[in-house]
Amino acid sequence: MNRKEQILNLIAKGYTTVKSLAEYFNVSLMTIYRDVRELEKEGKIIRRHGELLLKSEEEQSQETGACAYCGKILDRRLEFVYRLKSKAVCACCAHCGLLLYNDVQDKEIQSCMTRDFISGNPINCFSAWYVVGSSAKPCCIPSVIAFADKEDAEKFAKGFGGKVFDFETALRAVEELMKRGHQVVWEQML
Template sequence: MSRKEKILEILREKKEVTVKELSNIFKVSEMTIYRDIKELEKEGEIKRKHGSVLLNTKENRETLTVDTCPICEKPITRSHPYKIIVENTKVIEACCEHCGLLLHQKYADKEVSAITYDFITENPISALNAFFVVGSSAVPCCSPSVIPFASREDAEKFQKGFGGKVMTFVEAYNEITNKMNINIKSCCAPQQNVTFKLDDLK
């Protein structure tokens, strides 16, 4: 039985499993498991929730579709979507970090905080302090993909396997919004603040 077949067998038994768990079960890297998952997703066998996978059943499809992205209008299927909290009151979610960065344009003059989730651990992190791999061959949602990590080291490991560029929040924002000719000076980005205004970073 191939590893992919074993993954499906595990999912039939457990219903849902994380990439980290599969990595431990098969004693291979998480990058190797991600490649298997990508193939299974293309074959229509599974659905991905950020950091975990489940079988592509009608029940799961209905459960996953809860809202639509304000940027691309795709269903938001991730259990932990990219979130922007505007002036500590209004919470807006995007389907992925790509659309999340574009969403910041609408609130450039507002004080916001932004939450994303580490691609490997699924732990919440401030988007401003995260490292992103932009434009890799791994495209879990919108293209070019923007994949978040809590540490530069993990981002660089992912980059070695899937390509793309490792960027800070400001660099990733500029990369994704360059068609709008927006240029934020990275040297002005506050590294420790949880809340920020995009206009202040210009």
């Protein structure tokens, strides 16, 4: 077991401060802080009033944690979130977000949110525009980047390549590209 796993076990046993953990392992506070920060980033624990708390599995998958499609740690700037009746389903980026649609489409989607790549503002996934297969690869490949305005998407595609699609056609384009091993053969495809 590595130290981070041990830390999770120890927190469950009541070692809920950085100091007590540093004493247990006989290492510096900084060392434990580093582990704690990583565990926080991974969405496994939270810090509240100086105390370390474990997150429940459910909280992990709902709030931070991993992409429901590929398992990557979520990055707020690229997130793609379906709100269903009972829970939220989060993807690391529009690539995984689009592909998740097949899993959630019959589950009463209340809303779907992602962020405009330029402004970072939340936007409705279903009315967003997507640049698929550009040379900009902030997360998964083939890359899919969301924009509120079609004009912005087209400008982006001029600079970085790729094609501009609406939600449904972007989903089909990603599926097609995945099938072809990411080779962009737009002319044949469209």
